[in-house]
Amino acid sequence: MRFMLLMIPGGYAEAAPGTMPEAAAVAEMMRYNEALGKAGVLLALDGLHPPSMGARVTFAGGKPAITDGPFGEAKEVVGGYWMIQVRSREEALEWAARCPAGEHDTIEVRQVMEFSDFPADVKAAAGTLPDLLAPAAERPNA
Amino acid sequence: MSENVAGRAIDAVWRIESPRLIAGLTRLTRDVGVAEDLAQDALVAALEQWPASGVPANPGAWLMAIAKRRAIDRFRREELGERKRDEFGRAELARSEAAPGFEVSLDDDVGDDLLRLVFIACHPVLSRPARVALTLRLIGGLTTAEIARAYLASEATIAQRIVRAKRTLCEARVPFEMPQGADRAGRLASVLEVLYLIFNEGYCATAGDEWLRPSLCEDALRMGRIVATLMPSEAEVHGLVALLEIQASRTQARLGPNGEPVLLLDQDRSRWNHLLIRRGFEALDRAERLGGTLGPYALQAAIAACHARARIAEDTDWARIAALYDALLEVMPSPIVALNRAVAVGFAYGPPAGLEAVEELRFEKSLEGHYLLASVRGDLLARLGRGAEAAFEFRRAAAATANLREQTLLLDRAKAAGDVDFAARRSTRA
Numbered sequence: 001m002r003f004m005l006l007m008i009p010g011g012y013a014e015a016a017p018g019t020m021p022e023a024a025a026v027a028e029m030m031r032y033n034e035a036l037g038k039a040g041v042l043l044a045l046d047g048l049h050p051p052s053m054g055a056r057v058t059f060a061g062g063k064p065a066i067t068d069g070p071f072g073e074a075k076e077v078v079g080g081y082w083m084i085q086v087r088s089r090e091e092a093l094e095w096a097a098r099c100p101a102g103e104h105d106t107i108e109v110r111q112v113m114e115f116s117d118f119p120a121d122v123k124a125a126a127g128t129l130p131d132l133l134a135p136a137a138e139r140p141n142a
Numbered sequence: 143m144s145e146n147v148a149g150r151a152i153d154a155v156w157r158i159e160s161p162r163l164i165a166g167l168t169r170l171t172r173d174v175g176v177a178e179d180l181a182q183d184a185l186v187a188a189l190e191q192w193p194a195s196g197v198p199a200n201p202g203a204w205l206m207a208i209a210k211r212r213a214i215d216r217f218r219r220e221e222l223g224e225r226k227r228d229e230f231g232r233a234e235l236a237r238s239e240a241a242p243g244f245e246v247s248l249d250d251d252v253g254d255d256l257l258r259l260v261f262i263a264c265h266p267v268l269s270r271p272a273r274v275a276l277t278l279r280l281i282g283g284l285t286t287a288e289i290a291r292a293y294l295a296s297e298a299t300i301a302q303r304i305v306r307a308k309r310t311l312c313e314a315r316v317p318f319e320m321p322q323g324a325d326r327a328g329r330l331a332s333v334l335e336v337l338y339l340i341f342n343e344g345y346c347a348t349a350g351d352e353w354l355r356p357s358l359c360e361d362a363l364r365m366g367r368i369v370a371t372l373m374p375s376e377a378e379v380h381g382l383v384a385l386l387e388i389q390a391s392r393t394q395a396r397l398g399p400n401g402e403p404v405l406l407l408d409q410d411r412s413r414w415n416h417l418l419i420r421r422g423f424e425a426l427d428r429a430e431r432l433g434g435t436l437g438p439y440a441l442q443a444a445i446a447a448c449h450a451r452a453r454i455a456e457d458t459d460w461a462r463i464a465a466l467y468d469a470l471l472e473v474m475p476s477p478i479v480a481l482n483r484a485v486a487v488g489f490a491y492g493p494p495a496g497l498e499a500v501e502e503l504r505f506e507k508s509l510e511g512h513y514l515l516a517s518v519r520g521d522l523l524a525r526l527g528r529g530a531e532a533a534f535e536f537r538r539a540a541a542a543t544a545n546l547r548e549q550t551l552l553l554d555r556a557k558a559a560g561d562v563d564f565a566a567r568r569s570t571r572a
Contacts, residue, residue, distance in 0.1 A: 001360075038253075039158060040367035044417055083417070085360055087284075091154035097197070115394040115413055 002043065002085050002112035003092035009079040010104020014070060015050035028100045036084065036095065047080035076106065083112070152189055157283035159202045160185075161368075164280055165255035167209055168318055174262060174280070175308035180216070184209040256281075257372045258318050260365075264333040267314045272307040273336045274343075279304055281368070282361045292358045293343070334382050334439060337366050341386050345393075359390050370425070380429035381440025387422030388446040391415040403547055407455040419450045438474040441466055460490035477506045478514065485518055493525040513542035517552060524559045533560035 036042035167177035344358025467483035488496020520535030536556035
């Protein structure tokens, strides 16, 4: 089963554009990432620029509206994620607990929905959706 | 282990820590069985203490410290001089006691130790089922109960198998070292084979009415990734990982709504896991960049990659696949590979060419009565519009397989082929 560990760094909601983690923190985090990799559980990971460089699209009244960041009302914003493949929820939690996170950080652990989790009617509806994923064929020399 | 929440949390710690722990302890004690006992003892201590004290900051180091203390007690109890173990283990223990920062040095060596443990678990002195069970236990960190569930066996059977395997290793005095020289290639092949067997048991279950046991596939993949990080310059390890990642990417598309198998060319490709496909491509890329002739796993991965690259089944580069099967036949001559090559030839150069390739296998002893031969002939005949002959072959194939779901699939195809033929004959008459 796959889980996404969502890193919610304390104070990231108000971080200035271009804010980067400190080198020491990065080095420590790299050791953690390496441990995940060596254990064969890490599928993917990414870090996200702060919300002050992003934007939100909302749909009040059914119409999309764009608001540039930062977003005053948001207290917790995602700063990055790990996608891991483990045998149990407990194992995902155990890995999250080992993250060298700061004392104001939060990691939200969420299981990834698999197609086989869907009930029959949802499967049928999913089957009618066109394939919108980027084809893997576009990758060179693969 | 227990089914409650705390128990499952301990299982999780065991899964993460036990392979490294047992590897380090095997170096000290020179006995996998003793090492596992010590690791278990440490885990029991954790079970007792952690609920009250909380999980320590470095659970691995905590467990190792406890296990080491138990090892020393044990050596003392058993009177060192009489032990069959060599001086090395004790000297090592004494040194580790004296030297501060032992945990650090252990950490540095742990990769090598883990790799040695992988090679021991897959040692040819053991039977294949024993290698599989021991590998899942020692490297995968699965409990005996989990292995038993995965293989639809009783817990007693698996426990017995693991105990015997450890005894065999001990009696054969299998050394805790990396295989060298002429031995090395064969030993590595055994490691890769064990991982592939585990994956296949999950991917195409040989028993029971379920066709897929995804957690077993994930276990094999996880161990493959571990071995790949431990042997980064071994092309075939990356080849195997590439093959497993790409095959695993199809898991969610291989079962229809009622649990029936869906064949590769009929699968909804939007359901393939593109993250795993990309990882597979990257692993294959690493295998190819290491140079040399591609081995059997890398070649199979390259074939799987051809399918993964095709957005729809009609886009498949069958000529390349046929050429890759030619190369695969060179390194791994087998009637089944030849049969797969015939399928590719049939798609690349037309059903008559495919049928011709199949005919060449007609007198192949090992394919006699094999459902795949009949199924492939049926498919080519159906595409040539020879429905009645096709239906006959599909029925023959259905009679030759023990997997119920596969049987149903083949009988459906027989019916479809027969109907097409019937319809075709009616329309010529009309």
